[in-house]
Amino acid sequence: MGRLTEAAAAGGGASAARSAGPPPTPLPLSSTSPGGTATMASSEEDGTNGGASEPGEEKEATGKRRRLGLLATVWLTFYNIAMTAGWLVLAITMVRFYMEKGTHKGLYKSIQKTLKFFQTFALLEIVHCLIGIVPTSVIVTGVQVSSRIFMVWLVTHSIKPIQNEESVVLFLVAWTVTEITRYSFYTFSLLDHLPYFIKWARYNFFIILYPVGVVGELLTIYAALPYVKKTGMFSIRLPNKYNVSFDYYYFLLITMASYIPLFPQLYFHMLRQRRKVLHGEVIVEKDD
Numbered sequence: 398m399g400r401l402t403e404a405a406a407a408g409g410g411a412s413a414a415r416s417a418g419p420p421p422t423p424l425p426l427s428s429t430s431p432g433g434t435a436t437m438a439s440s441e442e443d444g445t446n447g448g449a450s451e452p453g454e455e456k457e458a459t460g461k462r463r464r465l466g467l468l469a470t471v472w473l474t475f476y477n478i479a480m481t482a483g484w485l486v487l488a489i490t491m492v493r494f495y496m497e498k499g500t501h502k503g504l505y506k507s508i509q510k511t512l513k514f515f516q517t518f519a520l521l522e523i524v525h526c527l528i529g530i531v532p533t534s535v536i537v538t539g540v541q542v543s544s545r546i547f548m549v550w551l552v553t554h555s556i557k558p559i560q561n562e563e564s565v566v567l568f569l570v571a572w573t574v575t576e577i578t579r580y581s582f583y584t585f586s587l588l589d590h591l592p593y594f595i596k597w598a599r600y601n602f603f604i605i606l607y608p609v610g611v612v613g614e615l616l617t618i619y620a621a622l623p624y625v626k627k628t629g630m631f632s633i634r635l636p637n638k639y640n641v642s643f644d645y646y647y648f649l650l651i652t653m654a655s656y657i658p659l660f661p662q663l664y665f666h667m668l669r670q671r672r673k674v675l676h677g678e679v680i681v682e683k684d685d
């Protein structure tokens with residue numbers, strides 16, 4: 398738990414250094430970052446001006462671009478535009494499907510190719526963190542992306558009888574709204590024209606959508622359990638020549654249990670990002 402929290406705090410710290418304007422006022426540190434100091438850089442609630450239209454912000458954005466390098470900026474802009482478009486296509490297909498058919502049955506089948514393609518493409522986000530072109534923690538991104546890949550390929554794609562569960566629609570809607578907002582946020586930020594409502598949506602929608610998505614995912618895995626137990630799929634039984642056994646049923650149970658320690662860390666990471674971006678609050682780690 399500590400590792401993830403520290404990594405997340407370090408990500409915030411990197412950004413904090415970038416956005417430091419007036420001398421910060423040290424505050425006692427929250428329990429998430431022992432030994433450091435939290436600072437409140439500014440507390441403006443920039444209700445009307447969310448873009449990089451103020452001189453300070455413009456300078457910061459230009460500096461950020463220079464640090465990133467032209468190639469990385471061009472690549473990230475392309476990547477974010479492609480991902481926004483992909484998730485928009487998914488949203489439109491889902492709405493059209495529901496309006497035409499009046500049921501969610503068959504919806505997954507109609508969008509599965511697009512979903513698999515764009516969600517798998519998101520593996521590049523781990524690469525972006527690893528090579529340092531985005532300031533996000535590899536661990537936070539890794540948990541987020543791998544849990545999605547797992548849901549898409551090893552649960553929903555592999556276990557056909559659950560594809561028409563209502564819970565699948567629940568996480569699909571939560572993911573789709575989140576990703577359209579998130580990737581358009583990154584795109585407009587890179588282009589230095591971030592409308593405030595996108596910034597607001599990026600750091601508010603998750604408050605509801607994250608729990609909704611997680612409930613959808615957990616209910617879907619739960620619905621898969623009887624089928625997995627009955628068929629013994631993806632399981633290796635003893636005896637075999639390698640003398641190893643693996644039970645996918647218990648693996649699913651452990652995965653469900655792992656949401657209990659992992660999800661709060663992702664959620665609190667987002668709450669910290671929200672405080673930083675919308676309220677100007679930043680966490681600076683102390684050099685010990």
Ligand SMILES: CCCCCCCCCCCCC/C=C/C(=O)SCCNC(=O)CCNC(=O)[C@H](O)C(C)(C)COP(=O)(O)OP(=O)(O)OC[C@H]1O[C@@H](n2cnc3c(N)ncnc32)[C@H](O)[C@@H]1OP(=O)(O)O
Binds near residue numbers: 477533538542660
């Ligand atoms: C093998 C099996 C494993 C199973 C494991 C099971 C356990 C799993 C438990 C948890 C389950 C979670 C399931 C998820 C469900 C859902 O998603 S439901 C729908 C709601 N979801 C969300 O709201 C998702 C929120 N998550 C995220 O946004 C990210 O994935 C994140 C990594 C968790 C946080 O993003 P982060 O990057 O840290 O925050 P930001 O504020 O957006 O960005 C920080 C800085 O990085 C820059 N940046 C990041 N990416 C890009 C990019 N693509 N392009 C350009 N820039 C990028 C961003 O601009 C910020 O920069 P600064 O402003 O300079 O700080």
